[in-house]
Amino acid sequence: MTDHLTPEAFDRLLAVLDADRERAAEAYERVRLKLIRFFEWRGAARAEDLADACLDRVARKIQEGTAITGSDPLVYFYGVARNVLRESWNDEKRRNTLLKKAERPDLTHREAEDEELETRLACLDLCLGELAEENRHLILRYYQGRGQAKIDSRKELAAGLSIPLNALRIRAHRVRVTLESCIEDCLREEGDPKRIEGLRNIQRDQTS
């Protein structure tokens, strides 16, 4: 979508976000991420395309002379995003989706995935091992137990760290994001047999 955007229009868009170009580029990426999430959380199927369409449209408006006033330009972005979302609802043919549990390939596991599961768990172990000790301790405690035992464990953990439960939740989420990013990198090399063997060797070494 943004491939039709002229460099001049893009520069003007960045200038609206911040006078400093480097900070503006960071702000742009942040806004784009939030817009992608906005469309995803509203159930849109092509969230990235819609976010780019939104940014594209804002840039065109600015180039055409629309002045974005107010203390925060994101209010304007949001207004455009809502319009793009509404249009996508009209455009998108509604799918007749069968969400029967046993037939949801994206939400269930298949027997054929056993080997893949082993690889994923190996990556998980590897990435847990790469976390800083403090973070690893936190995530292990955070996911310890089930039901009431888990709730009690988290209360203890928060009390031990002298932070409220909500702050603990945010902190655990940050560690989780780091962990997921590491796992994604690890799995990217999944197709490489040497990599898989390497992961298994790491596991063997760790237990020997």
Next chain:
Amino acid sequence: MNPSSKQDSPWRAYLLGTATAGQERSMEERFLEDDGAFEELEAAETELLDDYTQDALTGEERVSFERLLVASPRLTKRLEVARDLQRRFEGTRAFSSRTIDPPRDRAVVPRWLLAAAVALVAIGGSWLVLTSRTGESDPKTAGAESVTFELTPTVRGAGGGNDLVLPPEAKEVVLIVPTIRAGERTRAVIQDVLGKEIWSGPASAQGARYFIRASAPPLKAGDYVLVLSSDTAPNEVLAEYAFRIR
């Protein structure tokens, strides 16, 4: 962190589509402007993934969350990690995973995990014992008793698109259609092609969609029409959806 505080979380309500239109707008403005709010929302998403994996969502919450999951490859990936974490730390089977987990008797436990276990046991933890348990069947996941379909607007009799395959064990069918009049109580009636009422009940609005929970057994193979009408004016038809059960 307790169940009631979770349910009170406005971010959670936003993600599940149970916030009002006004609340949605206010929260969206907030997370776009405020990085802290955005992070809170992402943390709520993580928590929902964990709750989904642990079968800790209500039926309606699960249906709402599955709508997000099927539309987002990113969330589907995150769901895999949530399941793996559950396997590793709780030793229980992931929700909706019907297959038998690979035997864990040959599972290796990394040295750092052993070291962490010693530390946790010292503070009263018992998770390591759980990590070596094999998967156990979860009675709650046995059988597809509730199935969900999203209906497409069609012309009555054309039947195009809304061909639904209802498994014999299904006890409940959830039909999802777009909300027509927000805030107005809406009634749903399923009729056969001759206009005979097969089922009727409320259309429960959640955000931009109605969730209609009907009993599955009366729906044999054949053509049907879902009729939505205002609860206060039953003769005023708001929308009709033709569908076929196979």
